[in-house]
Amino acid sequence: MPTFKLDERDIPFEKGDTIIMAAWRQGIEIPHYCWHPGLSIAANCRMCLVEIVPGPNQRAMMLDILKWDAAKNDYVVDRKPKLQPACQMQVAEGMVVKSDSSPFVRDARAHVQEFLLANHPVDCPICDQAGECKLQDYWMSESGRSKRMRDEPVHKPKAVPFGDKIVYDAERCIACTRCIRTCDELAGDHMLDLRERGNKAEVVLAPGRALEGDYQLMVEHVCPVGALTSSHFRFKARVWTLKETPSVCTGCATGCTTWVDVDPREQRAYRLRPRDNAAVNKFWMCDDGMMTYAGQHERRVTRAAVGREGGRTRSALDVAITRAAEALKGVKGDHVAVVLSAQHSTEDNFVAVELAKALNGRLYLSAKPAWRDDKILRNADQNPNRSGAVAVASGASVGTLKDLIAAVNASTVNAVIALGGHVDTDPNTLSGLGQLPLVLLASHETDLGAQASVILPAATSYECEGSFVNAKGLPQGFKRALRPQGDAAPGWELLSRLGRAMGLDLTYTRFKDVRAALHARVALAHPDHTPAPALSEAPAAATTTA
Amino acid sequence: MEPVDLDLEESALDLPSEPMTLNMGPSHPAMHGTIRMVLKLDGETVSDLDVQPGYLHRAFEKMCERGTWAQVFPYTDRLNYVSPLLNNVGYAMAVEKLLGVTVPRKGQLFRVILGELSRMSDHLTCNSAMAMELGAFTPFLWLMKAREWIWEACEEQTGARLTHSFFRVGGAAFPPTAKFIPQVRAILPKILEVVAEGEALLLKNRIFLDRTQGVGVLDRDLAVSLGASGPVLRSTGVDYDVRKDKPYLTYDEVDFEVPVGEDGDTYDRFMCRFEEIRQSIRIVEQSIALMEKIPAGSPDDAVSITDPRIVLPPKSEVYSTIEGTINHFKLIMEGVDVPAGEVYQYTEGGNGELGFFLVSRGGGTPWRVRVRGPSFFSLQASKSMIKGGMLADIIPTFGSVNMIGGECDR
Numbered sequence: 001m002p003t004f005k006l007d008e009r010d011i012p013f014e015k016g017d018t019i020i021m022a023a024w025r026q027g028i029e030i031p032h033y034c035w036h037p038g039l040s041i042a043a044n045c046r047m048c049l050v051e052i053v054p055g056p057n058q059r060a061m062m063l064d065i066l067k068w069d070a071a072k073n074d075y076v077v078d079r080k081p082k083l084q085p086a087c088q089m090q091v092a093e094g095m096v097v098k099s100d101s102s103p104f105v106r107d108a109r110a111h112v113q114e115f116l117l118a119n120h121p122v123d124c125p126i127c128d129q130a131g132e133c134k135l136q137d138y139w140m141s142e143s144g145r146s147k148r149m150r151d152e153p154v155h156k157p158k159a160v161p162f163g164d165k166i167v168y169d170a171e172r173c174i175a176c177t178r179c180i181r182t183c184d185e186l187a188g189d190h191m192l193d194l195r196e197r198g199n200k201a202e203v204v205l206a207p208g209r210a211l212e213g214d215y216q217l218m219v220e221h222v223c224p225v226g227a228l229t230s231s232h233f234r235f236k237a238r239v240w241t242l243k244e245t246p247s248v249c250t251g252c253a254t255g256c257t258t259w260v261d262v263d264p265r266e267q268r269a270y271r272l273r274p275r276d277n278a279a280v281n282k283f284w285m286c287d288d289g290m291m292t293y294a295g296q297h298e299r300r301v302t303r304a305a306v307g308r309e310g311g312r313t314r315s316a317l318d319v320a321i322t323r324a325a326e327a328l329k330g331v332k333g334d335h336v337a338v339v340l341s342a343q344h345s346t347e348d349n350f351v352a353v354e355l356a357k358a359l360n361g362r363l364y365l366s367a368k369p370a371w372r373d374d375k376i377l378r379n380a381d382q383n384p385n386r387s388g389a390v391a392v393a394s395g396a397s398v399g400t401l402k403d404l405i406a407a408v409n410a411s412t413v414n415a416v417i418a419l420g421g422h423v424d425t426d427p428n429t430l431s432g433l434g435q436l437p438l439v440l441l442a443s444h445e446t447d448l449g450a451q452a453s454v455i456l457p458a459a460t461s462y463e464c465e466g467s468f469v470n471a472k473g474l475p476q477g478f479k480r481a482l483r484p485q486g487d488a489a490p491g492w493e494l495l496s497r498l499g500r501a502m503g504l505d506l507t508y509t510r511f512k513d514v515r516a517a518l519h520a521r522v523a524l525a526h527p528d529h530t531p532a533p534a535l536s537e538a539p540a541a542a543t544t545t546a
Numbered sequence: 547m548e549p550v551d552l553d554l555e556e557s558a559l560d561l562p563s564e565p566m567t568l569n570m571g572p573s574h575p576a577m578h579g580t581i582r583m584v585l586k587l588d589g590e591t592v593s594d595l596d597v598q599p600g601y602l603h604r605a606f607e608k609m610c611e612r613g614t615w616a617q618v619f620p621y622t623d624r625l626n627y628v629s630p631l632l633n634n635v636g637y638a639m640a641v642e643k644l645l646g647v648t649v650p651r652k653g654q655l656f657r658v659i660l661g662e663l664s665r666m667s668d669h670l671t672c673n674s675a676m677a678m679e680l681g682a683f684t685p686f687l688w689l690m691k692a693r694e695w696i697w698e699a700c701e702e703q704t705g706a707r708l709t710h711s712f713f714r715v716g717g718a719a720f721p722p723t724a725k726f727i728p729q730v731r732a733i734l735p736k737i738l739e740v741v742a743e744g745e746a747l748l749l750k751n752r753i754f755l756d757r758t759q760g761v762g763v764l765d766r767d768l769a770v771s772l773g774a775s776g777p778v779l780r781s782t783g784v785d786y787d788v789r790k791d792k793p794y795l796t797y798d799e800v801d802f803e804v805p806v807g808e809d810g811d812t813y814d815r816f817m818c819r820f821e822e823i824r825q826s827i828r829i830v831e832q833s834i835a836l837m838e839k840i841p842a843g844s845p846d847d848a849v850s851i852t853d854p855r856i857v858l859p860p861k862s863e864v865y866s867t868i869e870g871t872i873n874h875f876k877l878i879m880e881g882v883d884v885p886a887g888e889v890y891q892y893t894e895g896g897n898g899e900l901g902f903f904l905v906s907r908g909g910g911t912p913w914r915v916r917v918r919g920p921s922f923f924s925l926q927a928s929k930s931m932i933k934g935g936m937l938a939d940i941i942p943t944f945g946s947v948n949m950i951g952g953e954c955d956r
Contacts, residue, residue: 117868117869117872120868121868122865122866122867122868122871123868124868124871124872124875125871125875130875131875131879135872136872136875136876139869139872139873139876140854140855140872140873140876143869144853144854144855144873145869146863146867146869146870147867147868147869240879
């Protein structure tokens with residue numbers, strides 16, 4: 001691979017790479033605001049300026065400048081090299097680039113920073129971005145100077161709603177146009193544009209429009225400063241109290257990788273962010289996916305319950321498991337239906353299949369109904385792990401919920417053990433299930449819950465470790481971000497305890513044993529062994545709009 | 547167990563006693579609240595003892611690994627809480643050594659002045675309490691009066707009487723207030739007078755002399771090998787003082803002497819402390835004079851460095867400019883970015899060599915903070931002072947060691 005030199009370091013690059021992109025792939029950040037690896041190049045913030053050392057027999061392009069000389073107490077004539085934006089400059093073999101090592105570059109960055117902050121309001125204490133703001137980071141690392149401007153700063157509109165999900169603050173805006181390019185290039189809808197120039201510039205909605213579509217929250221996500229904030233997160237938490245955990249979106253079968261940001265003190269998730277992943281979602285997520293974190297805390301099942309609806313009573317988890325085992329005891333093994341869940345992890349489903357095998361029972365699959373898809377990220381299948389649930393069945397036939405209802409009506413199924421309990425058919429057809437012993441392991445209240453005779457509280461995907469297999473067959477793991485609420489426990493653990501209570505040989509007590517057994521018995525790639533999100537596959541930014 | 551005092555015929559004749567084990571402390575006022583001594587007594591003679599620290603252990607060093615570098619200062623106040631400013635200085639200098647920065651001259655002199663005031667308060671407290679433990683209540687009240695003047699001056703400058711948290715990485719919280727220097731000037735001669743009166747009350751007192759001279763003797767070689775420092779070591783005749791032997795701040799520019807004892811007994815420790823108060827007064831007087839020689843407006847005329855990556859901006863800027871807000875925010879929320887590395891920085895604390903060993907892995911939080919509290923080493927030495935002596939002598943002897951639980955147990 002050809003290389004070039006950046007601050008005395010050899011950096012490999014691919015044809016067509018810009019300096020900033022090649023450096024970024026090596027994990028070197030050249031300070032920047034407007035450049036984003038997933039968007040086109042604007043080169044308008046001037047923060048990424050670098051010095052390009054002329055080759056042999058080449059003359060550097062020099063600019064005449066006046067430089068302040070403190071000793072003479074006057075300006076003196078001086079020269080400095082013309083700097084180039086690293087985001088726009090394509091790399092050539094053997095090029096020598098100076099970034100941090102060039103005093104001219106360091107000086108230019110400090111000046112850019114001074115201009116950007118000239119009219120910036122004193123908002124850090126009330127700004128959601130504080131703590132992850134590029135203006136703060138680069139002031140500290142690149143500037144450290146006070147401003148020289150003594151005029152009243154330019155005032156602009158604050159808290160302007162851009163639709164009902166995004167709020168815009170023009171005073172904090174640095175007019176980098178990332179949001180405009182996101183609308184254009186990701187959503188394909190030119191909803192935003194820039195009005196005026198210089199210190200009067202502000203982002204505005206297209207006339208007569210509001211932000212709409214499925215990718216509005218990405219506009220906030222790309223904003224390097226606090227100009228765009230999302231109404232769901234606004235004033236809810238301070239980012240330095242949040243802890244990030246790698247996770248996978250539960251919204252659909254695309255399986256976008258995410259960071260889930262939780263407050264460990266409150267044991268509550270506050271937001272999701274896309275986790276860069278070239279194989280799946282690049283840098284993006286859809287709005288419904290971004291908002292799945294809120295649903296994780298709503299309508300939770302946190303305590304075990306015994307009895308049908310109406311006469312249902314809360315119960316200790318041990319008691320409920322014993323009662324479930326007793327109810328299932330009299331039923332012939334092959335008349336027990338084990339319902340897998342496309343909403344639960346591969347590991348949960350694997351133990352469910354093991355339980356079915358031990359009983360010689362039949363397999364069915366519950367899932368959420370299909371939803372609206374698009375050509376960008378959204379998959380029509382609303383379930384994150386249909387492929388994983390089918391894979392662990394290892395070829396055994398897996399019926400749908402309709403098949404289960406038919407089997408119940410035909411009396412070939414006399415008892416049900418169900419994971420998840422999501423229903424993709426008419427809930428009114430489920431009443432037949434209300435006559436049989438039905439043990440449901442659910443993290444949330446679902447339609448099947450109305451028919452259950454025993455409910456066991458399962459942990460959500462934020463509350464336990466596991467993995468999902470997405471629509472393309474890629475297994476992706478997620479880690480535990482929160483403690484399970486109430487009595488909730490991971491699905492695989494509840495199923496093994498239930499199996500043991502029924503006298504079956506299900507010995508799993510640790511997650512790693514489940515995963516080891518899963519990968520020993522099922523032909524499925526290990527989520528830790530699937531390639532890590534390879535940043536190098538990021539698309540080379542296409543066109544220059546500067 | 548073999549009685550030690552076989553040569554004392556009387557006791558052997560009158561009181562043939564069984565050896566007795568006695569717990570002294572940890573909740574005994576003369577054990578300064580936190581030390582337990584398991585004594586083996588033969589009559590009233592201490593034939594053996596086991597000194598057990600640890601009852602005031604509060605995970606100081608572990609707590610430091612949680613917050614930012616600046617958040618360690620309030621903890622250091624609570625090490626040797628009789629001279630908190632000396633601990634502040636010691637820690638601040640250790641972090642500055644890691645950062646490779648030096649405080650401006652005025653800041654250095656300011657640290658010397660406040661530090662020496664703290665040392666005086668430390669020694670006044672120790673000596674007065676020791677006299678009181680021998681029943682001499684008047685000197686206690688007398689010397690406390692002087693300490694009170696010092697604390698008032700510290701309160702004028704720092705806003706707090708005891709836990710000042712005044713120094714910062716890169717300098718101090720504020721420059722000297724308008725009243726501070728005149729106030730210090732005014733109290734110095736008064737302190738000298740009180741010290742002389744305190745001595746007059748005690749040093750011709752037969753009881754005091756009999757109970758301190760030749761009691762609680764510490765061997766010089768043993769003191770060195772146990773790592774003792776400060777007045778405990780100097781009373782044995784070793785003139786080791788970090789301020790002289792490894793001068794820091796502006797100690798090499800001022801004229802002072804290191805008082806040493808001869809016998810290493812309770813009396814010598816007591817006298818070393820009184821003499822050090824006099825030396826501290828000399829240091830403060832000279833430092834004030836040096837401070838006044840600094841030309842106004844020169845780079846030396848500042849108590850803190852100006853690097854925004856280390857020192858907080860003035861509050862007026864924090865509230866009115868975005869640069870100040872950002873600066874404040876980053877330093878408070880993330881802490882000073884201290885480069886990876888490790889240092890040992892030692893200064894002369896109230897009780898001797900106060901060392902901070904810091905490890906940084908970069909970033910705003912210390913990776914490891916280890917404190918060499920001088921009290922811990924003096925405490926080790928106290929065993930040999932007490933062993934073989936009388937039970938009643940434990941109290942003045944232990945008092946003269948000036949074990950401070952906060953710094954000993956940490």
